[in-house]
Amino acid sequence: MKRLALSLLALSVSSALFAATAPTIDPHRLSDDVKTLSSDAFEGRGPATAGEKKTIDYVISQFKAAGVQPGGDLKNGKREWTQAVPLLQSDIAGTPSLSFTVNGKTENLTQGQQIAVRAPLDGSKAVSLKNAPLVFVGYGVKAPERNWDDFKGVDLKGKIAVVLINDPDFETGVGDFGGKAMTYYGRWTYKYEEAARQGAAGMLIVHETAPASYGWATVANSNTNTQFDVVRDHPSSAHTPVEAWIQRDVAVDLFKAAGLDFEALKKQAQTRDFKPVALKGEGFTADFKVNSKVITSYNIVGRIEGTKRPDETVIYSAHWDHLGIGAPDAKGDKIYNGAVDNATGTAALIELARAFASQPKPERSVVFLNVTAEEKGLLGSEYYASKPLYPLATTVADINMDALDPHGPARNFTISGSAKLDLLDELTDTAKKWSLVYSADPKPEAGHFFRSDHFPFAKRGVPAISFGSGNDWVDGGLAAGKAAEDEYVAKHYHQPSDEWQASWPFTGMARDLQILYTLGSDLANSDTWPNWSKDSEFRAARDATASQRK
Ligand SMILES: [Zn+2]
Known part of the structure; x- marks a missing residue:
């Protein structure tokens, strides 16, 4: 594996200069995306509801405005913006x-x-x-x-x-x-x-x-x-x-x-x-x-075709769905808006698409995969991974984003669950350029590795992680970050009160997305194939397709 961090250190590229090379992500755009996607008009974004139609229309319009191409199902030789996902x-x-x-x-x-x-x-x-x-x-x-x-x-x-x-x-x-x-x-x-x-x-x-x-x-x-x-x-x-x-x-x-x-x-x-x-x-x-009955929901797929190795793909993923309309809370609110979970990840996907489209085209293709039915059991990502639009053997990595922190920047980041793979090492090296350190999931007992949309990729061998925002806030440290985390889990997670707040600055997310952009961009402009660690349960599945990667 090519160690990007080492080669960059050898060139004595300063942290500030490096950071400046990643396109800026606008926190106001992130806020607007989240506000729209989690508004009551979107009805909590339940699959196969009126909220799905609104969500799909919004994300497609944003992908178009960003300047990426449709990357979904092939129809009459042309890609659509969506992948149909039949669900029971x-x-x-x-x-x-x-x-x-x-x-x-x-x-x-x-x-x-x-x-x-x-x-x-x-x-x-x-x-x-x-x-x-x-x-x-x-x-x-x-x-x-x-x-x-x-x-x-x-x-x-x-x-x-x-x-x-x-x-x-x-x-x-x-x-x-x-x-x-x-x-x-x-x-x-x-x-x-x-x-x-x-x-x-x-x-x-x-x-x-x-x-x-x-x-x-x-x-x-x-x-x-x-x-x-x-x-x-x-x-x-x-x-x-x-x-x-x-x-x-x-x-x-x-x-x-x-x-x-x-x-x-x-x-x-x-x-x-x-x-x-x-x-x-x-x-x-x-x-x-x-x-x-069988209904059809949709994954939304944007893509930038690679200039040199278009058949090799870096995927960014995030689920667009949430719980829809359900049992009312104490205030009588029945709409599970899902602002943090996962309008934030969807907004991140849109803004990453915009960032990639603003730069020279990468050598490998980049796919922006906004999946459905995560809340129903990772079904949109399971469907994609079982019927991939682009071969998994030549999918370099999946970088997933789920429930990002809309507050200010942290000094650390995490991933969902515990795993050992080159992709995490590369992310850790990249994050160092922004002076962020990796903090292992403090609650690996919660099984978060199996609870997000990277998992259907991981179990088929594709190097995959779900990025998690840090909790050691620049403003307020661990005390403030943990307090916000605890409050979210206790009061808002999967509850109608997971709603957009005007006070959210989104500055931490904007900074973290520069890091994720850089990770994906480096992969998309290299010919390396990150893998799982030797003792990982997912290594064998990856190695089984090694002959398909040059
Ligand atoms: Zn989620």
């Missing part, structure tokens, strides 16, 4: 009838309160479970390479698996699953996938705030609304009819009534010897109809 859309019809039977007594459950049942994605047109037996399966992990199997051959047919969130060494911080850092086995998406592989009728994930890394409000908000998946050939191999979360207190009571101790069983589940435990005398009943 599923809704529970009306109020679902849900209850537990505990020693002969029926305990009714209210959707969104004790339980959050997701609209089925297995192709079911109705769910009718009567007193399905409950089985606690620990962390629900089957990891042969780690010699770990929580199921031990238990028969889950017609039964509901009850499972803990995160992975078996989260609580102790030491073990075979990355210690406190979350492996993919800790993600709720993995839990449901494994439940389907085990042939269960359903799965209830016990919500606990620390290992989930978010509160019940987030669970209720993002699981009781319309659900989506990419259209699959065999949906029931990826989903069970019932996919739900329950509150911890509900689980503790259920265990108690079955003569079991939740905390004691949780401890057992942290060991290899754990065996599934039936919750005797208890059952789960669910009765509801499902409205499902």
Whole structure:
């Protein structure tokens, strides 16, 4: 790998001079983009809503004004501005009838309160479970390479698996699953996938705030609304009819009534010897109809064709979608505006497109990929990565941006989750020119590496990271940065109050985008192929296509 930082140091290029070579990003434009995209008129940018149409029109008009070309689906030999993304859309019809039977007594459950049942994605047109037996399966992990199997051959047919969130060494911080850092086995998406592989009728994930890394409000908000998946050939191999979360207190009571101790069983589940435990005398009943259909949402794609190696591509990505219209908050606000999440990333994409178009064309192509349905499970990026418009083998890197900080500049930056790859080294070297240092994700246990749109690229081997704003603010230091972060997570993340503020200066983002511009521009004007570290789980997938890269 060519070490850009070293070659530049050798040339004695000063930090100030270097910074001056990246085009300026206008914080006012960023603010205007975010303000428009997160306005009530855009209705929270739900996929397949009127808000999507507005969003697409706005982003395309901005890409056009920026001077980039359409890079989407090919139609009659010409690229469109969008890539059609067919999605299975599923809704529970009306109020679902849900209850537990505990020693002969029926305990009714209210959707969104004790339980959050997701609209089925297995192709079911109705769910009718009567007193399905409950089985606690620990962390629900089957990891042969780690010699770990929580199921031990238990028969889950017609039964509901009850499972803990995160992975078996989260609580102790030491073990075979990355210690406190979350492996993919800790993600709720993995839990449901494994439940389907085990042939269960359903799965209830016990919500606990620390290992989930978010509160019940987030669970209720993002699981009781319309659900989506990419259209699959065999949906029931990826989903069970019932996919739900329950509150911890509900689980503790259920265990108690079955003569079991939740905390004691949780401890057992942290060991290899754990065996599934039936919750005797208890059952789960669910009765509801499902409205499902296939709808089409869109990724928006702008592109600058490379002058020398147009078939080699650097991708910048960000999701445009948010939660749309949902349950009202205490103030009665039903529009989940998603200003930070992720009007900021979309604005960043637009302004990066403008910056690239203002400069001489790069040698490699640069794609600005504004994906849909991130909030529904990274579906737009999953679709792109499964049906890439430009081959993944010759995609140099994906630089993703999600929920950037609209405040002033920080002295550091981060990436989502923990990963080892050349791309991060290059970003770190580039950021040094602006005197920024890399701070590792302080909460790798939250599994952020699996929670943003770079992940569908990463799991297919494409070097990919999701850039994160720093929290050591130039003005106010770590105290101020952390306070703002904490406030965002507690009060605004995935809530209707994630709204644009006139007081946001966007100066930190504008500066950070110069760094990301430089990283992408350096890659687009080089012939290097950054890779994953030797011990990365994504290295093998990348190396498998090595012969396609010259
Ligand atoms: Zn996001």
